[in-house]
Amino acid sequence: MIPGAHLPPLRAARALSARLCPSRHLYSDGSRNGGESPSDTVHINGDGVREGGEEVTGLDAGRFPREMLLRLPPPGGPPESDDDDGENFSPGHGPRRRFFEDVRLEADRIFRILLQDGPGFSARQALDEMRPKVSNALIREVLFRIVVSVDSVNRERYPKLAYKFFVWAGQQEGYRHNTSMYNVVMKVFAECGEVKAMWRLLEEMAEKGLPVSARTFHLLICSSGKVGLRRRLVERFIKLSTFRYRPFRNAFNAILHTLLTIEQYSLIEWVHEKMILEGHLPDILTYNIVMRAKYMLGKLDQFHRLLDEMGQNGFTPDLHTYNLLLHVLGKGDKPLAALNLLNYMSDVGCVPNVLHFTNLIDGLGRAGNLEACRYFFDEMVKKGCEPDVVSYTVMITSYVAAGEFEEAQRFFDDMLVRGQLPNVYTYNSMIGGLCTVGEFDKAFSMLKDMELHGCTPNFSVYSSLVSRLRNAGKDSQANNVIKYMTDKGHYLHLLSRFGGYKRC
DNA sequence: GTTCTTCCCA
Incomplete structure (x- = not known):
């Protein structure tokens, strides 16, 4: 890639422009074949006037670049450093490996002990007798076993077991829980829907003067279903002097980032307002996140306003x-x-x-x-x-x-030729495409194919194939797909969603 | 026996 080697606006672009804005645009008539000075080319949408009363669904092209051109640094600014001299983590050999193997074995034993807890058997006592060497790694392993085996039957019992073990571990000599460990128990509580217990845990952390992290916030916000509760949580974290929000520059950005990952766009708006109200200045990350939220909420006017404001405040757009x-x-x-x-x-x-x-x-x-x-x-x-x-x-x-x-098929073939491996998303699209052209047999064989290529179909691939087959009146083929799925042992717990299917 | 989330696509 050579900077300055421009993408050609050529014929293709002219053809494209016909679709862009039929009435007025740069290349619409052959006679004006593109005054290509930068200031001309920004006037793609005519003169920046929005088209006749229509809701503008995209960026108003006439606006952004022209204004940006005035404010942005001249060409040759700092290039995007794309150095990925990535960390080379070795998978671990020798002693390190043995350490983790031992931890896993001990975690298994502890998990079995915890499961026996009840009248007539004290897990605490058994743990005392076992005398395992308590470490963060061990606690994490044990709690992880609990998290992954939570189901509807044990979801009341498991958080108690987890907490019992957690308390016991915290009492062992020479060991103290840190934030990370609290987060792991909190994960167990979250998995079991024990929201109140999570808040109590937060109190406990505060009492001990332990810092809370973005992870703590993430777990709590995901479990707080009500808007009021979420806001309370945000307010609390903003004020919390023990909130460890690094590597973000401020607590607001840490919170905004978390909210973005869980797609809480309205909350992002609210936090942003609060941030401004409290006199905190947004930075480029703040703008990027809030603009994304505005876009996702369909508020393009506000999106544009923010973009303008960002420029006025001297922020240069970055790659995001x-x-x-x-x-x-x-x-x-x-x-x-x-x-x-x-x-x-x-x-x-x-x-x-x-x-x-x-x-x-x-x-x-x-x-x-x-x-x-x-x-x-x-x-x-x-x-x-x-x-x-x-x-x-x-x-x-x-x-x-x-x-x-x-x-679509041509691109699929092309990617194989170029050595790009299709994944679940790719197969999903292709299988859907094959169904649309009535090639159900091929669709089914592609489903089997992906398995052979080490790509486990997700449930939506199965369910969309089944419903398309049924819609086409091919019930027996649909049943074949379901049978294939169950034979593989996949998604047995979701079998009922197919309704009316009886396993023979 | 350890930090863990900078935002970007299906």
């Missing part, structure tokens, strides 16, 4: 901002504006990578503009970005959604 902008432009079916933005990014030293292209293509696919998807996919390859599984899957999914299965 661009990702979001590209997705918005794609979803709003504004390929030309996207093209300009991509070129602009190269100019300012933020060279688009495979993620940027994929984000854009995903948006365009959702907008149904397959022509543009194709154009940017090709450009991505030309720019030296190797398409990965996700890029291919996005293309395949878009073609399938547009009812062009043959094209």
